[in-house]
Amino acid sequence: QVQVVESGGGFLQPGGSLRLSCVxxxxxFSSYVMGWYRQAPGKQRELVATVTSTGNTxxxxxxxxxxxxxxxxxxxxxxxxxxxxKPEDTAVYYCNAKTVFDYWGQGxxxxxxx
Numbered sequence: 466q467v468q469v470v471e472s473g474g475g476f477l478q479p480g481g482s483l484r485l486s487c488v489x490x491x492x493x494f495s496s497y498v499m500g501w502y503r504q505a506p507g508k509q510r511e512l513v514a515t516v517t518s519t520g521n522t523x524x525x526x527x528x529x530x531x532x533x534x535x536x537x538x539x540x541x542x543x544x545x546x547x548x549x550x551k552p553e554d555t556a557v558y559y560c561n562a563k564t565v566f567d568y569w570g571q572g573x574x575x576x577x578x579x
Contacts, residue, residue, distance in 0.1 A: 474573030
């Protein structure tokens, strides 16, 4: 059974930092492209960052220089380190595992507000 579980969301003030984690089980983790997406209220889900099995990364322009995606294949875990957070980063953040299959977590809420 495949499970994708995010953790680490929370409420914080602008300028703060937060690290999200996602553990994916039941898959051959190292072969998957792992990604973080987010969905703000009233908006479509959007790509935040991805990391390939070989460690190549991509980022949305809105988070470049502030967010870092990384993975630990030994732990079946992908991380999203977020810094210099802004109110517009407020969203539910979803983890995605993709090859020919596509698996999603349930999401974790990140709220940035003063």
